[in-house]
Amino acid sequence: MNYVLEVLSQEMIADNIYKMNIKDSDDNFIKKELKSPGQFVHVRVGNKTEHVLRRPISISEIDKDKHFFTIVYRAEGSGTKEMAKLEAGDFVDCLVPLGRGYTIEDLDHVLIVGGGIGVPPLLELAKQFNDRGVKTTHVLGFRSKKDVFYEEEFNTYGKTYIVTEDGSYGAKGFVTHVLDTLNMSDYDKFYACGPKIMLSVLDNTLPIPGFISLEERMGCGFGACYACVCQKTDGTQVKLCTEGPVFEKGEIVL
Amino acid sequence: MSKNNMNISLPGLELKNPVMPASGCFSFGQEFSDFYDLNELGAIMIKATTLEERKGNATPRVAETSSGMLNAIGLQNPGLEHILNHELKFLEQFDTPIIANVAGYTIEDYVEVSKEISKSPVVKALELNISCPNVKEGGIQFGTDPEVAKELTRRVKEVSEVPVYVKLSPNVTSIVEMAEAVAAYADGITMINTLVGMRLDNFGKPILANLTGGLSGPAIKPVAINMVYQVRKALPEIPIIAMGGIATVEDIIDFISVGADAVAIGTMNFTDPMICPKLIKGLDEYLEKNNIAHLSDLKGRAFV
Numbered sequence: 002m003n004y005v006l007e008v009l010s011q012e013m014i015a016d017n018i019y020k021m022n023i024k025d026s027d028d029n030f031i032k033k034e035l036k037s038p039g040q041f042v043h044v045r046v047g048n049k050t051e052h053v054l055r056r057p058i059s060i061s062e063i064d065k066d067k068h069f070f071t072i073v074y075r076a077e078g079s080g081t082k083e084m085a086k087l088e089a090g091d092f093v094d095c096l097v098p099l100g101r102g103y104t105i106e107d108l109d110h111v112l113i114v115g116g117g118i119g120v121p122p123l124l125e126l127a128k129q130f131n132d133r134g135v136k137t138t139h140v141l142g143f144r145s146k147k148d149v150f151y152e153e154e155f156n157t158y159g160k161t162y163i164v165t166e167d168g169s170y171g172a173k174g175f176v177t178h179v180l181d182t183l184n185m186s187d188y189d190k191f192y193a194c195g196p197k198i199m200l201s202v203l204d205n206t207l208p209i210p211g212f213i214s215l216e217e218r219m220g221c222g223f224g225a226c227y228a229c230v231c232q233k234t235d236g237t238q239v240k241l242c243t244e245g246p247v248f249e250k251g252e253i254v255l
Numbered sequence: 256m257s258k259n260n261m262n263i264s265l266p267g268l269e270l271k272n273p274v275m276p277a278s279g280c281f282s283f284g285q286e287f288s289d290f291y292d293l294n295e296l297g298a299i300m301i302k303a304t305t306l307e308e309r310k311g312n313a314t315p316r317v318a319e320t321s322s323g324m325l326n327a328i329g330l331q332n333p334g335l336e337h338i339l340n341h342e343l344k345f346l347e348q349f350d351t352p353i354i355a356n357v358a359g360y361t362i363e364d365y366v367e368v369s370k371e372i373s374k375s376p377v378v379k380a381l382e383l384n385i386s387c388p389n390v391k392e393g394g395i396q397f398g399t400d401p402e403v404a405k406e407l408t409r410r411v412k413e414v415s416e417v418p419v420y421v422k423l424s425p426n427v428t429s430i431v432e433m434a435e436a437v438a439a440y441a442d443g444i445t446m447i448n449t450l451v452g453m454r455l456d457n458f459g460k461p462i463l464a465n466l467t468g469g470l471s472g473p474a475i476k477p478v479a480i481n482m483v484y485q486v487r488k489a490l491p492e493i494p495i496i497a498m499g500g501i502a503t504v505e506d507i508i509d510f511i512s513v514g515a516d517a518v519a520i521g522t523m524n525f526t527d528p529m530i531c532p533k534l535i536k537g538l539d540e541y542l543e544k545n546n547i548a549h550l551s552d553l554k555g556r557a558f559v
Contacts, residue, residue: 003290003529045526050502054319080319096528098278218315218462220326220381221525223289225282227302228317231375238310238331 002098004030007072008091009069015143015150018078018118019085021092025068026254030097032065038125038248039102039194039214041128042072043222045094046080054171055096056080057219057242059194061121061151062128073121073150099222100246101214105129108189110136113155113210114176116195122214124151125193138162138188140179142195146170183207191250201255208209211250217241260542261550265494265516266442267380267418268352270297272537273517273550274507277498278302278356278422279328280521283342284349293349295535295545300445300519301521306368308334313464318454322502323472325452327465330358330384335368343375351412352379354420362397362407368548370414375462380417383408383441386424386448388436398424398448399557401436408440418442420496425450425475425482434486434493443494444486445519447479471533472522476500480513484557502530504537514555 009022025031041059047140059232062071076085087093099139101127116125120141127137137159143149146169155161162179163171172179176199191211193203200213218224225241231241232254239245240254261272261422275298284293288328293299308467309332318325332338355378359365369381380508385398385407397407404421412419420443421431434444444467456462479499487495497515501507502523525529543552 050322050523052319053322053324053472053522054525094527114473121327138407218317220317220324221286221528223286223528225286226280226317227282227311227325227328228314228326230311230314230316230331250505 002030002096004095004097005092006095008087008089009087010089010248011087013085014073017149018073018148018150020071020073021084021087022069022071025070026186029068031068031070035060035063035070035098035106037102038063038129039122039123040098041246042070042097043085043097043099043219044072044242045241048094052080052083053219054107055222057082057099058068059122059214060098061124062120063125073118075118086199096222100242101244103192103214103247105133105135106190107133108135110138110155110188112183112191112209113137113139114140114178114180114191114195114199115141115192115201117148117192119195119199119214119216120151123192124154124253127155131158134252138159138183140164140176141177142166142172142199173201177206197255204250204255207250213250213253215244215245215248215253216240216248260548261538263517263551266498268298268354270352270507270517272297272535272538273511274531274538275354275496275517276517276531277519277521278354278384280325280524283346285342285345287504287524287528291532292402293346293351294300296351297517297535298352298379299346300354300356300382301346302332303330303356303359304332304335304338304368304372305330306331306335306338306364307345315463316465316468318462318468320452320454320470320472321474323461323470323474324525325454325468325470327463328447328464328470335371339371341374343372343377346377351376354382356382356422357411357439358384364411365407369411373414373416378417380442381411381415381419381421382445383411383499384448385420386422386426398433399427401432402431404433405439407434410435417444420445420448420494422448423482424448424488425478430482431485432488434455434490438490438493441493441498444490445496446486447475447482447499450475450478461550464539471500473500473502476506480509480559483510483515486514487555488558501534502526504534504541507534507538508541508553510557511550511553512557514558516554
C-alpha cells in the first residue's frame, strides 16, 4: 500500500482548491485494494525531511477503466501549497488506500450533505449509489461563491442544493437552512462529511440514520502513532485512521 | 546480513544489525508487519507499557514543525496485562529481540511492570522511560533528578529478569550527570527522548491540546549528536543505543562516530513506513562501498 504514483494532471477548481488526478499503480491497486468511497490517501510532501508528516486526503473520484483516481484538497499550509506545485509527469509517494469508507447499500433514496473541503469524497459516494440504482439528493455548503466546486458533477447524479454562508451563490446560510426545507421521510439515510460543527448538528438533529466522516490531525495514517483518536459514545476510544474516518450516526462523541 | 558486517552484541541483545524502531513510533509492531517482515529489524522498542490502561491526552496530539514534529500522545496504551496477552504474543512469531519500554506514576509501578514484562520470552531488555515530557506523571520527574533516577534504576534491576536500559531526557541541565547517576545500575543507556516544544496556530494559540509536546525528527539531530558525544566521553564503556532525528545512512554513521553502539529510528517511521529496512540495506551498501569490514570500526572516531 506504499506506492510512488504518477500525477496525470492538476488544476485549481476553486479558490485555493486543487484537483489532482493520480495514475493507478502498475499492479492496479485501485482494483485490488480500494474498497469504498470515503477511504483516503496519505501523501508525502516531497522526498526530503522538511515535512515529516504526510497529508491525509480523501479520494474524490475513482476511474477503474481509465486507471486513475482523483483527490481534491485545499492548499492552506506550507505542505499542501508545495503539493499544489506538482504537475503532470511528477510523482507522489502515497500510502493508499487507508481507512474505512462508506458502505453502499441497496436503498431507495439517500441524502448527501457536504461542507467545504468535506465535499470531495461524497462525489464518489454519489456515483456509486447511482450506479447501484439508489437515488441521491445533495446539499453542499461553502463559505462563498469563489469556494464552490463540483456543482456540475453532483448535478449529473441528482438534485443538488448549493448554499453559501454569505449568500453570494445559491441559498444563504448553512446546510441546515436547506435541510430544514426538506421532508426527511423522503430519505432512508444520510451521508455527511464536513466541519465538525456541521457534523455535530446533523448527528444530533437529523431524524434518520446516517454516517459521518471525521477529520483529525493525523500522524502515520495506519494506526501506529495514536495521534488521531476519538471517543466513542460507549466510552471506548478508536483510531480515526484505521477504524474511521466514517462512523455511524451517534457512534462518536462530537 | 550474511556478511556479518554490522551485527552487534549488547547486554541481553544479539542484534543482526544495529537498526531498530524507537519506542512510541512503532506501536507494538503489528501495523508495520503489513509493510515488511519484522525479522529484518535489529530489534524493536515497543510503545510504553504502564501498569493500567492509559487513555492518553486530548486531541490534537501532533503538529508538524520544520523537519520535525511535536507529539503529546500521553502514553496511551492498553496496560500491562493486555500487552502481555496480546501484543507480545503477536511478536512471538518473529526472531527479533524486543526491548520493552516501561513507564509509571511511581517507583512501585515501574517495579511491578518491569518484573512482569521481563518474564515474557520475547522481551530481551527493558528501557525505562524516565523522560516522557507529555504527562505530568509520565516519568519526567524521574528523569530530571539524578538521585531519583538512580534509585529507580536500582529498584528495577532488583526485579528484572533481563538487562535494563534507561532512556534519558534531553530536558535537563546536565545529561552527563543523569547518565553517570543511572550508570551505577543500568546495563545501558538509550538517548535522547524528545525536547519540549510548542507550536502556535494562526490565531496565536497553541495547537496541541496539551499545549506543549515533544519535538522529534531531523530537526533535533544536532542536539542528540552532541549529547551522545558528551555521555560517551564521560562513560567510555556503557552501551548506548542512540536516537534523535535519524533519517539517512549518514545520520546513523554520525551517531556511531560519536560512540553509539546501535541506533533507533523514530519519527521517520511515520514519514516512510519502510524507512528501517531501507536504512539497513543502505548501511550494508555504505560499508561495502567504503571498504569498511565492520560498522564497529567507525565507532567513536569523532574522538580520535
